[in-house]
Amino acid sequence: MEILVCARRVPDTSENEIELNSAGNDIERDELVYSVNEADNYAVEEALQIRDRVGGNVTVVTVDSEDGEEILRRQLAMGANQAALVSDEAFNGSDGKGIATILKAFVEKGHYDLILTGVQADDGAAQVGGMLAAMLDYPFASLVNSIVIEDRKLKVSREIEGGNREVNEIDLPCVLSIQTGINEPRYVGMRGIRQVASVPIPTLAAGDLGVTQASVGEVAAKVKRVDYFVPASSKGAEILHGSREENAARILELVAAKGGLN
Amino acid sequence: MPRIFAYIVHKSGVADDSAAELIAAARAIDPTSAPTAILTGWGPDFDLACKSVSSSFASTWQISNQALAYPNAELVRQALVRVLPSDSIVLISHDHFGIDLAPGLSIKLNAAYASDVLAIDGVEGNTLKLVRQEFGGQVSAHVRCDISSGAVINVRPGAFKTGPLVVTSGVITDKSSEVGALTARRRYVETIIAEAGDVDITRHSLLVSIGRGIQEKDNIALAEELAEVLGAAVSCSRPVVDVKWMEKSRQVGSSGKTVKPKVYMACGISGAFQHLAGIKGSPFLVAINKNPKAPIFQVADVGIVDDLLEFLPELTNKAREFRGVAAK
Numbered sequence: 379m380e381i382l383v384c385a386r387r388v389p390d391t392s393e394n395e396i397e398l399n400s401a402g403n404d405i406e407r408d409e410l411v412y413s414v415n416e417a418d419n420y421a422v423e424e425a426l427q428i429r430d431r432v433g434g435n436v437t438v439v440t441v442d443s444e445d446g447e448e449i450l451r452r453q454l455a456m457g458a459n460q461a462a463l464v465s466d467e468a469f470n471g472s473d474g475k476g477i478a479t480i481l482k483a484f485v486e487k488g489h490y491d492l493i494l495t496g497v498q499a500d501d502g503a504a505q506v507g508g509m510l511a512a513m514l515d516y517p518f519a520s521l522v523n524s525i526v527i528e529d530r531k532l533k534v535s536r537e538i539e540g541g542n543r544e545v546n547e548i549d550l551p552c553v554l555s556i557q558t559g560i561n562e563p564r565y566v567g568m569r570g571i572r573q574v575a576s577v578p579i580p581t582l583a584a585g586d587l588g589v590t591q592a593s594v595g596e597v598a599a600k601v602k603r604v605d606y607f608v609p610a611s612s613k614g615a616e617i618l619h620g621s622r623e624e625n626a627a628r629i630l631e632l633v634a635a636k637g638g639l640n
Numbered sequence: 641m642p643r644i645f646a647y648i649v650h651k652s653g654v655a656d657d658s659a660a661e662l663i664a665a666a667r668a669i670d671p672t673s674a675p676t677a678i679l680t681g682w683g684p685d686f687d688l689a690c691k692s693v694s695s696s697f698a699s700t701w702q703i704s705n706q707a708l709a710y711p712n713a714e715l716v717r718q719a720l721v722r723v724l725p726s727d728s729i730v731l732i733s734h735d736h737f738g739i740d741l742a743p744g745l746s747i748k749l750n751a752a753y754a755s756d757v758l759a760i761d762g763v764e765g766n767t768l769k770l771v772r773q774e775f776g777g778q779v780s781a782h783v784r785c786d787i788s789s790g791a792v793i794n795v796r797p798g799a800f801k802t803g804p805l806v807v808t809s810g811v812i813t814d815k816s817s818e819v820g821a822l823t824a825r826r827r828y829v830e831t832i833i834a835e836a837g838d839v840d841i842t843r844h845s846l847l848v849s850i851g852r853g854i855q856e857k858d859n860i861a862l863a864e865e866l867a868e869v870l871g872a873a874v875s876c877s878r879p880v881v882d883v884k885w886m887e888k889s890r891q892v893g894s895s896g897k898t899v900k901p902k903v904y905m906a907c908g909i910s911g912a913f914q915h916l917a918g919i920k921g922s923p924f925l926v927a928i929n930k931n932p933k934a935p936i937f938q939v940a941d942v943g944i945v946d947d948l949l950e951f952l953p954e955l956t957n958k959a960r961e962f963r964g965v966a967a968k
Contacts, residue, residue, distance in 0.1 A: 518740075
């Protein structure tokens with residue numbers, strides 16, 4: 379099976395406190411720690427496990443500046459067969475549809491049976507997978523938390539409300555957006571990344587993909603972020619400023635007073 | 641002003657609560673708007689759902705088709721594309737079905753797509769002014785959406801406050817014949833109901849709930865000890881289940897359990913809306929988090945900015961004194 383995983387580099391919210399910059403028009407990006415988007419990492423792991431069961435290749439693609447190479451190396455170290463960086467200044471300011479347009483052009487340069495994305499990025503909108511599928515006219519399922527391969531189709535379950543699972547059959551080729559928790563992504567250390575340091579990663583620009591400038595980037599974007607802000611707190615918690623011991627005692631009083639010990 | 645549609649989810653003859661939220665969202669776009677409800681389904685229950693919706697919408701479009709008996713997003717999309725006028729605004733609830741349907745629908749309608757919208761600040765010319773959140777709610781963003789060729793707007797469940805529904809004697813229009821045959825390459829098989837698990841977290845008046853801040857599996861013992869002394873149960877947020885440290889049955893949130901304790905102690909939980917959506921009945925909310933900017937402090941009643949791994953043992957010691965239990 380030929381599998382493509384679309385992955386993205388994002389600020390790692392488990393490593394960073396996200397704050398506004400002094401101008402208030404963006405988040406403070408100096409010294410941010412970036413990593414592969416969590417759901418995308420699960421998608422890569424799922425692709426590797428499927429390949430190891432049924433054979434084939436896993437390709438990882440990202441749309442980014444040259445900094446995107448860092449996460450591609452990591453995924454090569456996890457075991458992806460190849461990686462590609464899609465990069466062009468014309469892509470700056472793309473909205474979800476712009477990114478899906480770029481990825482569609484990349485998909486059409488190859489032959490893929492299965493395309494995986496993460497369900498959502500921390501600063502994203504859970505949109506690119508579904509858009510890409512519609513542009514390719516492939517079937518799509520979101521929030522996928524298990525995949526079983528059956529000949530030219532898959533049996534996938536989707537995460538729905540209350541921890542229930544909706545099981546669907548889906549024909550190949552298709553696009554699936556992968557939910558976190560579907561597997562246990564393998565650990566990659568610095569040593570593993572060094573071992574793939576010399577693996578070539580091709581960079582493709584708009585021209586290589588036949589993407590017209592008018593269809594991507596800020597000119598094509600119908601959805602644009604104007605600025606970031608922190609909403610004025612309506613009330614917010616009463617923060618306790620005592621010693622650790624005093625705070626603990628106060629919490630217990632409150633827990634008891636509010637009926638928590640009944 | 642483009643025509644506004646609200647896609648209404650229904651089950652067993654009853655419209656989802658989000659119907660009223662979509663009306664509120666439509667009014668935030670245009671205070672004078674009378675959105676048209678649009679429903680897909682099949683059978684007597686579906687007819688009932690359309691009737692009940694038509695008591696709060698002036699206009700309801702009903703699309704009956706046996707293939708739509710189960711809401712398969714691929715089929716619903718085909719049906720909507722065939723009946724929706726061009727340049728419409730379509731409002732959809734951002735739940736698991738909306739996430740499945742909306743992005744592809746926007747492509748097929750050649751419309752803009754805005755996802756998980758929290759607030760709408762009206763329209764200026766062809767621009768719809770929206771508010772979204774990013775980074776788990778740590779920051780919000782003003783977003784402009786060009787609606788000149790229509791838009792699909794996914795609305796965060798619970799974000800739009802519903803007013804009293806104006807009861808109208810709404811008109812139901814049967815659009816079924818405009819849809820024709822539907823074919824899917826994705827077919828619904830079955831729904832697997834979540835397993836009950838060893839502890840029923842929905843029945844406890846106190847929950848000690850842990851999130852990513854617990855850092856390591858072995859540290860869960862700190863929460864379990866506290867829970868034992870206080871007669872509470874340990875619940876958790878999604879990241880703890882994703883890494884398989886706790887069972888899915890312990891997860892609070894829209895994809896986990898809905899709980900109604902009297903007191904909820906959020907320990908190292910950032911406070912993503914999917915998690916908060918599982919906490920009902922307005923419990924007293926205690927937040928313990930080392931990040932003073934964690935969104936959980938916005939909604940908590942009382943907060944402590946401290947290292948969880950230091951604070952929990954202290955709390956357990958105090959709880960033993962409090963309950964007159966000798967330390968082990």
